[in-house]
Amino acid sequence: MNAAFTRACTAAALTVFLTTGAGGVSTAFADDAPTTVNVDQDGNPIPQAPDAADVPVHPDGCPPDPGFRFYNVKSVFVGDKSKTVYGQSGVTLSVSVAKGHTWTGTFTYAAKLSESVLVASAEETISGSISYAKTTTVTLSGSWKVPASQKDGWLALGSKGYSFKWERGSTNGGCKWIVSNHGTAKLPALSPYIAHS
Numbered sequence: 001m002n003a004a005f006t007r008a009c010t011a012a013a014l015t016v017f018l019t020t021g022a023g024g025v026s027t028a029f030a031d032d033a034p035t036t037v038n039v040d041q042d043g044n045p046i047p048q049a050p051d052a053a054d055v056p057v058h059p060d061g062c063p064p065d066p067g068f069r070f071y072n073v074k075s076v077f078v079g080d081k082s083k084t085v086y087g088q089s090g091v092t093l094s095v096s097v098a099k100g101h102t103w104t105g106t107f108t109y110a111a112k113l114s115e116s117v118l119v120a121s122a123e124e125t126i127s128g129s130i131s132y133a134k135t136t137t138v139t140l141s142g143s144w145k146v147p148a149s150q151k152d153g154w155l156a157l158g159s160k161g162y163s164f165k166w167e168r169g170s171t172n173g174g175c176k177w178i179v180s181n182h183g184t185a186k187l188p189a190l191s192p193y194i195a196h197s
Contacts (some may be wrong), residue, residue, distance in 0.1 A: 062172070062174075062175040064170045064172070065170060066169065066170045066180065067121070067169070068122070068168050069166065069167045069169070069177070070122065070125055070126060070164045071164065071165040071166070071167075072163075072165050073163075073164040074163050074164070075160060075161075076161060076163045077156075077159075077161070077195050078158050078161035078162075078186055078188040080097075080101075080103035080156060080157045080158055082103065083103070083156060083157035083158075084156035084158075085155050085156070086152060086154045087152065087154075088151065089147070089148055089149075089150055089151055089152065090146060090148060091145070091146050092143055092144070092145040092146075093143060093145070093146065093153070093154070093196070094141070094143035094155070095142060095143075095194060096139070096140065096141035097136055097140045098136070098139050099137060099139050101136045101157075102133050102134065102135040102136075103134060103157070103158075104132055104133040105131075105133070105161065105186055105187035105188055107184070107185050107186075109181055109182070109183035110181050110182050111180070111181045113168065113181055118168075119131065122166070122185065122187060126162055126164065129189040129190060130188075131188060131189070134159055134188040134191075137192075140192065140193070140194055142194040142196075144196040153196060153197060154197060155194065155196040156194065156195060157192060157193075157194055158188070158192065158194075159188045159190045159191060159192050159193060160188075160189060160190045161186065161187050161188040161189040161190070162185075162186070162187055162189060163184070163186040164184070165182070166183060167179045167182045168180055168182070169181075
């Protein structure tokens with residue numbers, strides 16, 4: 001056999017051996033099926049969270065925009081103080097109001113704030129019928145006798161509404177809620193009517 005041919009064959013065999021090892025087929029030519037990523041055991045894709053770049057994040061970690069939080073929200077009667085009468089047992093109470101009469105809810109706060117901003121936030125968060133004021137669209141009147149079983153009672157124009165405690169604040173970089181103002185509110189919500197107790 002030609003010596004040059006022998007050396008060429010030997011070199012080729014050595015190259016195959018070094019590429020595949022002693023065990024057989026080169027991994028460079030393996031015909032394995034590709035591994036599917038992000039697939040559950042049933043073969044369906046696993047929902048992936050968006051990349052961090054896709055999620056808007058405030059530089060401080062939490063948005064510092066001021067907002068409101070509400071606590072102890074209760075459905076209550078919100079009466080008009082100027083149209084409320086009181087009496088003792090056995091007394092007949094009466095109240096009347098002309099069309100167009102308006103009364104407002106009540107607020108307390110630690111520092112002055114725009115009440116309209118608070119009302120708008122309560123309307124969005126608690127009930128869409130909440131308002132700062134209510135106006136009668138018709139003339140209303142009513143009477144009621146305080147029963148013998150009661151020591152005293154009241155009769156008033158008002159409407160059902162909500163009472164609650166509120167806080168205004170914002171979050172700092174550590175996502176801690178910082179209160180800048182707080183108080184209570186009692187706001188009308190439904191149509192005006194006359195109630196007693």
